[in-house]
Amino acid sequence: MKVFYVYNTPLAGLAALGRTTWSSGRSKDLRIDEEPFLCKREEFMRAGRDAGGREIYAVWMKSDGVILTRLIESFCEMHHIPKEDYVVHRIPNALGLRLRLVNLTYQLGLFGLARILLQRLGGVGKSLAALAAVD
Amino acid sequence: MKVVYHCYGGTHSSVLAAAVHVGLLSPEERPSPDRLLSLSFYDKRDGKDYGRIARFGQDETGNEVLILGRRNYTKAPEMVFAGLQSAFGLKTPIKVVDTSITLNWQMKLGGYLSRGLGLKSIGRLVVTWGSRVAYPQVVSLVESTRKEVQNS
Numbered sequence: 335m336k337v338f339y340v341y342n343t344p345l346a347g348l349a350a351l352g353r354t355t356w357s358s359g360r361s362k363d364l365r366i367d368e369e370p371f372l373c374k375r376e377e378f379m380r381a382g383r384d385a386g387g388r389e390i391y392a393v394w395m396k397s398d399g400v401i402l403t404r405l406i407e408s409f410c411e412m413h414h415i416p417k418e419d420y421v422v423h424r425i426p427n428a429l430g431l432r433l434r435l436v437n438l439t440y441q442l443g444l445f446g447l448a449r450i451l452l453q454r455l456g457g458v459g460k461s462l463a464a465l466a467a468v469d
Numbered sequence: 470m471k472v473v474y475h476c477y478g479g480t481h482s483s484v485l486a487a488a489v490h491v492g493l494l495s496p497e498e499r500p501s502p503d504r505l506l507s508l509s510f511y512d513k514r515d516g517k518d519y520g521r522i523a524r525f526g527q528d529e530t531g532n533e534v535l536i537l538g539r540r541n542y543t544k545a546p547e548m549v550f551a552g553l554q555s556a557f558g559l560k561t562p563i564k565v566v567d568t569s570i571t572l573n574w575q576m577k578l579g580g581y582l583s584r585g586l587g588l589k590s591i592g593r594l595v596v597t598w599g600s601r602v603a604y605p606q607v608v609s610l611v612e613s614t615r616k617e618v619q620n621s
Binding site: 336376377378380389391393395397398400401402403404405406408409410411412413415 | 471519520521522524535537539540542544545546548549550551552553556557559561
């Protein structure tokens with residue numbers, strides 16, 4: 335089973351990372367502000383495996399959010415990949431206040447500021463774990 | 470191999486390229502407006518179909534030819550398909566070709582009038598005119614794609 339987190343900012347990567355690190359109890363190893371993907375405007379990233387052995391991916395680019403989901407589903411359909419073999423999660427827009435602020439800075443293209451906010455804002459880890467638990 | 474032609478709406482330049490690729494349109498002769506309008510998908514897909522791949526046909530060597538509308542997200546198909554190929558460990562190679570480089574103002578205006586505003590009679594007149602003007606560029610793009618596909 336593969337799980338794809340899709341969004342229009344690197345928060346998809348954070349969600350994927352949240353899923354692989356929090357669910358496997360490795361959250362202490364994670365230094366959010368040191369993750370290189372946080373300055374990428376678009377990416378298809380493999381985050382690792384979660385505690386249940388599922389492969390976790392993140393896909394993001396500045397878009398309306400629909401295109402990425404449809405491309406993944408359409409590609410899988412084209413290759414006859416059964417729906418049971420993958421799940422696509424669109425990150426919900428109703429994020430916590432801190433993550434909404436980070437997301438806004440990303441959307442404005444202020445990647446450096448978004449990174450600083452991630453470093454400085456307390457409780458991002460908790461929000462991240464919530465973000466990853468969208469299923 | 471799978472060849473995916475993509476453009477804004479997946480209904481004009483990508484269809485034209487796919488039709489040349491599978492041999493429905495002759496590379497030597499500009500198609501008539503009626504011939505263009507008789508092609509499946511030509512000026513028929515709606516904006517709501519973007520992001521969905523449609524199978525167009527097969528070329529003479531068995532390569533599957535597909536079309537896709539992707540709005541202004543030019544980079545999305547290549548990035549997503551390459552990532553998924555690797556994620557699922559798929560062996561069948563995919564060639565992703567952006568056909569919007571062949572667009573001219575007539576195709577953009579005609580496409581907008583027909584698909585965007587629903588003014589089909591005037592829109593189709595303009596978009597078929599534009600398609601005929603752009604036809605040599607489309608043929609050249611398809612020929613280079615076919616060469617790349619054969620060499621890969």
